Amino acid sequence: MPLSPAQLRELLQGVATSSPDSLDCDGCCDLFAEFAEAELQGQALTGAYAAVRNHLRQCTCCAYEYETLLEALRATEDPDNA
Amino acid sequence: MTRVIASEPDDWLPRLRGAPELREAALDQLREFLVRGLSRALPHRYDGCVGVEDITQIALLKILNSLESFRGQSRFTTWALAIAIRVAMSEMRRKYYRDVPLETVTSAGTFRLELADPTAEEPEAIESRATLAALLGRLIAETLSEKQQIAIRGSLDELPVEVIAERLQSNRNAVYKLLHDARMKLREGLEAHGVTVDDVMTAV
Numbered sequence A: 001m002p003l004s005p006a007q008l009r010e011l012l013q014g015v016a017t018s019s020p021d022s023l024d025c026d027g028c029c030d031l032f033a034e035f036a037e038a039e040l041q042g043q044a045l046t047g048a049y050a051a052v053r054n055h056l057r058q059c060t061c062c063a064y065e066y067e068t069l070l071e072a073l074r075a076t077e078d079p080d081n082a
Numbered sequence B: 001m002t003r004v005i006a007s008e009p010d011d012w013l014p015r016l017r018g019a020p021e022l023r024e025a026a027l028d029q030l031r032e033f034l035v036r037g038l039s040r041a042l043p044h045r046y047d048g049c050v051g052v053e054d055i056t057q058i059a060l061l062k063i064l065n066s067l068e069s070f071r072g073q074s075r076f077t078t079w080a081l082a083i084a085i086r087v088a089m090s091e092m093r094r095k096y097y098r099d100v101p102l103e104t105v106t107s108a109g110t111f112r113l114e115l116a117d118p119t120a121e122e123p124e125a126i127e128s129r130a131t132l133a134a135l136l137g138r139l140i141a142e143t144l145s146e147k148q149q150i151a152i153r154g155s156l157d158e159l160p161v162e163v164i165a166e167r168l169q170s171n172r173n174a175v176y177k178l179l180h181d182a183r184m185k186l187r188e189g190l191e192a193h194g195v196t197v198d199d200v201m202t203a204v
Helices: A005-017 A025-030 A032-040 A048-058 A060-077 B012-016 B020-041 B052-065 B076-096 B127-143 B146-156 B161-167 B172-192 B197-203
Strands: none
Touching: A005 A048, A005 B127, A005 B146, A005 B172, A005 B197, A025 A032, A025 A048, A025 A060, A025 B172, A032 A048, A032 A060, A032 B076, A048 A060, A060 B020, A060 B076, A060 B161, B012 B020, B012 B076, B020 B052, B020 B076, B052 B076, B076 B161, B127 B172, B127 B197, B146 B161, B146 B172, B161 B172, B172 B197
């Protein structure tokens, strides 16, 4: 089945925004906890954290998982959610 | 928004590895923490197709079997929650997509990534996109492996990498690499034909 115009646009965007990635999914997920704490505390996301951010831009699966972790983490710190 | 992450006692490991009473108390505390986080984050994803209590139990086993990999770079509870989320999302994807027909992913051997006729796009479709699509179509056919084409098609059909991997009897890392290498190859191919990233972004 041919790609729809929207899918073609998505493919082109993926191609245009791809860049060398030093992490695979496992390597990225292994850094989720410290990356999430650093991000929530507003720390500079350099070095290994920059690699995590780069991977998240290119992997929707990891990005969705990370977004879920942030939401869960916020919920654990919400006094109304005790 | 910047937040202050509350510190926590760093005695989780000795308690979880300690005497039965100590261990049970630590497990209860960790279970309660995980349920609190998962109860908020899971129900609205993938139709909330897993039970929080069940997933928490599975996650606790995984966490206990992974204690040696905790490096102390974050709070223990954040590390444990990250593991629980991964366990949960993996199970949710498996269940959510279980009955979805994946012709593109199961027709290996006959599959070819096919582009729509760019001239059939909406009226404002510009000529440059048609030209780009034609070039992209040639590059896909000539430079991508069949598995790369399957991975790309699956991702454009919004299938998670993990699900594509399962259907290809592969793993998430390998399928992500297939996808990433395919995009990089297409990008290099476009650049070899004088098409820059800016040209692509303008066309889309």
